[in-house]
Amino acid sequence: MTVTDPGAAAVELAGLTLANPVLVASGCGGTGRELAAYGPLADLGGFVTRSISLNARPGGPLPRIVETPSGLLHAVGMQNPGLDHFLATELPWLAQQGTRVVVSIVGGSLGEYAELARRLGRSPGVSAIEVNLSSPDAPGTGVFDVREPFHAASVVAAVHRDLPRGIPVLAKIRTDVVRVVESARGVLDAGADAVVVGNALPAAMPDGRPAGLSGPAVRPLALRCVTEVREQLPEAQLVGAGGIACADDVRSFLAAGAVAVQIGTALLHDPTAAARAVADLRGAP
Amino acid sequence: MSIPTTTTTTTAARTPLHVTAEVLSVKKVGAYHHLTLVAPGIPERFRPGMFVAVSVGGEVAQSRLARRSFWIHRVKPVGGYGATIELVVEAVGVGTRWLTGLAPGARVEMTGPLGRPFALPQEPVACLLVGEGYAAAPLFPLAERLRERGCAVTLVVAGADEAHLLSALEARRSARAVTVVTADGSVGSRGRVADVLDEVLTRSGAEVVYAAAPLGTLHAVAVAAEAHGAWSQTAVEQPLTCGTGLCQGCAVPVVGEDGVARLVRACVDGPVFRGDRVRWVELIGEEP
Ligand SMILES: Cc1cc2nc3c(=O)[nH]c(=O)nc-3n(C[C@H](O)[C@H](O)[C@H](O)COP(=O)(O)OP(=O)(O)OC[C@H]3O[C@@H](n4cnc5c(N)ncnc54)[C@H](O)[C@@H]3O)c2cc1C
Numbered sequence: 001m002t003v004t005d006p007g008a009a010a011v012e013l014a015g016l017t018l019a020n021p022v023l024v025a026s027g028c029g030g031t032g033r034e035l036a037a038y039g040p041l042a043d044l045g046g047f048v049t050r051s052i053s054l055n056a057r058p059g060g061p062l063p064r065i066v067e068t069p070s071g072l073l074h075a076v077g078m079q080n081p082g083l084d085h086f087l088a089t090e091l092p093w094l095a096q097q098g099t100r101v102v103v104s105i106v107g108g109s110l111g112e113y114a115e116l117a118r119r120l121g122r123s124p125g126v127s128a129i130e131v132n133l134s135s136p137d138a139p140g141t142g143v144f145d146v147r148e149p150f151h152a153a154s155v156v157a158a159v160h161r162d163l164p165r166g167i168p169v170l171a172k173i174r175t176d177v178v179r180v181v182e183s184a185r186g187v188l189d190a191g192a193d194a195v196v197v198g199n200a201l202p203a204a205m206p207d208g209r210p211a212g213l214s215g216p217a218v219r220p221l222a223l224r225c226v227t228e229v230r231e232q233l234p235e236a237q238l239v240g241a242g243g244i245a246c247a248d249d250v251r252s253f254l255a256a257g258a259v260a261v262q263i264g265t266a267l268l269h270d271p272t273a274a275a276r277a278v279a280d281l282r283g284a285p
Numbered sequence: 286m287s288i289p290t291t292t293t294t295t296t297a298a299r300t301p302l303h304v305t306a307e308v309l310s311v312k313k314v315g316a317y318h319h320l321t322l323v324a325p326g327i328p329e330r331f332r333p334g335m336f337v338a339v340s341v342g343g344e345v346a347q348s349r350l351a352r353r354s355f356w357i358h359r360v361k362p363v364g365g366y367g368a369t370i371e372l373v374v375e376a377v378g379v380g381t382r383w384l385t386g387l388a389p390g391a392r393v394e395m396t397g398p399l400g401r402p403f404a405l406p407q408e409p410v411a412c413l414l415v416g417e418g419y420a421a422a423p424l425f426p427l428a429e430r431l432r433e434r435g436c437a438v439t440l441v442v443a444g445a446d447e448a449h450l451l452s453a454l455e456a457r458r459s460a461r462a463v464t465v466v467t468a469d470g471s472v473g474s475r476g477r478v479a480d481v482l483d484e485v486l487t488r489s490g491a492e493v494v495y496a497a498a499p500l501g502t503l504h505a506v507a508v509a510a511e512a513h514g515a516w517s518q519t520a521v522e523q524p525l526t527c528g529t530g531l532c533q534g535c536a537v538p539v540v541g542e543d544g545v546a547r548l549v550r551a552c553v554d555g556p557v558f559r560g561d562r563v564r565w566v567e568l569i570g571e572e573p
């Protein structure tokens with residue numbers, strides 16, 4: 001008999017059962033197909049799509065991603081094919097992979113967020129909606145710029161109102177230590193079922209364009225944020241994200257009070273990172 | 286209209302692998318280092334035009350997160366090791382200096398083979414291959430495959446100087462005619478690839494032109510091929526972060542089969558593109 005590490009056991013997140021606590025972070029798993037080349041998505045706790053908007057977004061200018069010590073700076077500009085294309089060509093495939101499919105959404109207005117929620121809520125195969133409230137390259141990209149915690153809450157309220165019951169809402173917020181508790185409280189009060197803490201940090205490209213910073217460089221900050229929210233809001237369900245790359249990282253976020261974690265940048269460095277973390281948590285031979 | 290080509294393989298063979306490779310040898314040849322590695326499973330899946338993405342290791346491991354991409358120059362069987370791959374690396378920065386400084390036995394995390402390879406013609410037509418600097422690497426195995434299909438192969442090998450000229454000697458073995466071009470005139474004709482294109486296209490009667498070179502040269506090749514009524518297949522080098530299609534960092538502006546302009550990913554939708562499909566002026570960011 002093998003001793004199993006509780007870290008790899010199934011978890012309950014926002015009323016959903018996940019096979020294990022490791023999800024793919026938004027924007028870091030391609031359409032899912034590219035990642036599936038290295039191993040079945042069913043081995044993971046869930047797959048979060050890149051943020052999908054109502055209409056196609058061409059994305060930003062080059063360079064979009066630049067390396068910085070222990071991190072990546074990115075200003076992809078949320079390139080995506082738009083909701084119709086996603087529903088027609090990506091979701092049906094994802095829905096058959098035997099993993100939880102979380103669709104990340106981003107909008108230019110409250111109305112757009114609401115329409116995304118309404119239409120995704122009726123689409124078979126969607127396990128949950130993740131509301132991207134913290135895109136660090138938002139300035140100048142035309143997406144709803146969530147600067148204040150009450151902005152985040154109003155978006156979540158709009159999504160929650162238009163989503164059929166039974167489809168949980170995950171609200172993804174910024175790992176800003178000063179405001180993270182206030183932001184988390186706001187989105188939970190507005191109806192979010194769980195809080196993802198969190199997104200890449202606001203940073204700048206060498207040429208000054210707004211960008212997000214992710215990777216191991218931000219891990220201690222993300223861990224601090226999860227810890228603070230956990231202390232202040234002990235009932236909240238939290239998903240940790242930021243620089244997580246291996247089983248030990250997962251364990252420290254779970255120990256800090258997260259129910260699950262997301263792995264992003266590490267997959268760009270090693271496409272097997274998430275599957276490897278799951279296997280190591282399980283104590284695979 | 287589409288180029289008559291064959292790219293049929295089974296799905297399993299098309300799937301890239303993430304492996305720990307082992308360095309067998311590192312040899313300095315001119316300005317480049319030729320690395321031979323045992324990379325289980327990668328040689329079997331290789332087709333010319335594919336590349337590997339390497340994780341920078343050593344002291345800066347985990348601090349340099351972007352992958353470093355390299356064309357696969359050759360796959361060859363080595364007694365006792367199964368097949369190996371050979372890379373041609375120019376040491377220009379942290380990652381390439383680390384790689385070229387490795388000793389036999391060193392471990393290298395890599396993913397591959399990645400990307401869409403060169404499409405091969407179904408008929409034995411005349412082909413022109415144009416390679417500049419280390420980027421000529423994928424053209425040598427391509428020349429071999431083309432010769433196996435009965436294609437007459439003409440090669441243009443170019444570089445800044447003799448040290449940056451890849452295996453011109455070997456080139457003479459795998460091609461019917463070889464033209465050497467160096468910027469400083471140290472060997473072959475002096476100047477740029479663009480200066481010789483008209484002449485070699487006319488002389489070779491090439492119906493397909495394959496090119497792997499800096500963007501400016503690729504653009505010149507695409508334009509010249511079109512003027513001569515030939516197809517072109519260009520291997521585009523765009524800085525890649527993941528190399529695996531996950532991050533959308535490597536956008537290339539193209540015109541799709543449907544005539545619609547769009548951005549595609551250099552790593553999985555390329556790196557080899559039809560020259561007439563790439564919007565070069567937009568990609569290079571300057572007037573032609
Ligand atoms: C498809 C493809 C095939 C390639 N094949 C070869 C090859 O066969 N031989 C060879 O010597 N080089 C090749 N290159 C270029 C090689 O990847 C870069 O020279 C290398 O990444 C530089 O890394 P560094 O750490 O030494 O340099 P640094 O300057 O320290 O790198 C800094 C950053 O810039 C990126 N970068 C800089 N220049 C390039 C570039 N030209 N292309 C991609 N990324 C770049 C690096 O990935 C890294 O993120 C290829 C590139 C691509 C995209």
Ligand SMILES: Cc1cc2nc3c(=O)[nH]c(=O)nc-3n(C[C@H](O)[C@H](O)[C@H](O)COP(=O)(O)O)c2cc1C
Pocket residue numbers: 025026027028050051065072074076078104132172198199200213214215216218241242243244262263264265266532
């Ligand atoms: C290239 C790239 C693209 C991203 N795109 C999105 C996105 O579309 N929506 C989103 O909510 N987060 C996006 N993120 C943020 C990640 O999902 C994640 O929250 C953040 O990078 C921190 O985790 P990490 O350090 O593991 O990457 C992106 C990150 C990267 C590196």
